[in-house]
Structure formats: structure tokens, C-alpha cells
Amino acid sequence: MSMVAVLGITVVAAFLAVLLRKYHPEYSMAVGLITGILILALLLTQIAPVIGRLKTLLDSSSLPEEYGLVLFKALGVCLLSQLAADACRDAGENAMAEKAELAGKVFLLLLALPLFEKIAELALQLINGGIF
Numbered sequence: 607m608s609m610v611a612v613l614g615i616t617v618v619a620a621f622l623a624v625l626l627r628k629y630h631p632e633y634s635m636a637v638g639l640i641t642g643i644l645i646l647a648l649l650l651t652q653i654a655p656v657i658g659r660l661k662t663l664l665d666s667s668s669l670p671e672e673y674g675l676v677l678f679k680a681l682g683v684c685l686l687s688q689l690a691a692d693a694c695r696d697a698g699e700n701a702m703a704e705k706a707e708l709a710g711k712v713f714l715l716l717l718a719l720p721l722f723e724k725i726a727e728l729a730l731q732l733i734n735g736g737i738f
Contacts, residue, residue: 638696676717687706
């Protein structure tokens with residue numbers, strides 16, 4: 607799917623949402639949410655080669671596999687929290703959108719916590735003069 611097709615889908619969906627908003631605001635929100643999910647699914651199919659290449663690069667490096675897993679999980683958290691926040695904003699719920707973004711940030715911190723612990727352990731080893 608080309609970029610022009612994705613942009614075309616978004617423009618048509620936005621036009622349809624604007625038309626529906628006057629008479630059926632609930633349908634307008636549904637159009638926005640469904641369009642967001644559809645485009646995310648289309649983009650995820652297009653990004654598969656990039657993810658495969660990143661996985662190959664991570665496998666060839668000397669980094670533990672869990673670092674790559676954290677990276678991919680973080681990417682998923684970012685995409686989903688942004689989709690939820692945008693859907694809330696489309697519905698006129700800015701406070702809920704902020705909460706969705708906050709939840710995404712908290713989950714990113716939770717994902718990164720094991721990495722922070724490893725960095726702290728490494729720093730302690732270096733301070734104590736130990737060699738890995």
C-alpha cells in the first residue's frame with residue numbers, strides 16, 4: 607500500500623466524519639476510530655521488513671535479546687497509546703487523551719526498569735573497580 611493510498615483513506619474518512627458529525631456524532635467518532643485502526647494495521651504490514659531488518663541487526667550485535675524485545679514492546683506501547691489518545695481527542699475528551707498518553711509513558715518506564723537496573727549494576731561494578 608502506497609503512502610498516497612493511506613493519505614487518501616484518511617482524507618475520505620475525515621470528510622465522512624465531518625459530514626456525520628452534524629447529525630450523528632457517535633458515528634463520526636466510530637469512523638475516526640475504525641479508520642485509525644485500519645491505517646495502523648496497514649502500516650504494520652508495511653513495517654514488517656523494517657522490523658525483520660532490526661531483528662537481524664540486534665541478533666548480530668552482542669546485546670542480549672531482551673533489549674530488542676523491550677524495544678519492540680516500547681514501539682507497540684507508543685503506537686497504541688497514541689492511537690487511543692487521538693481517538694479520545696476526536697471524541698472531544700482531551701482529559702482522557704492526556705490520561706492515555708500518561709498511561710503509555712508509565713508503561714514505557716515499567717518496560718525500561720530492568721534496563722535501568724542493569725545499567726546501575728554495571729555502574730556499581732565499574733565504580734568498585736570490577737571488570738565485567
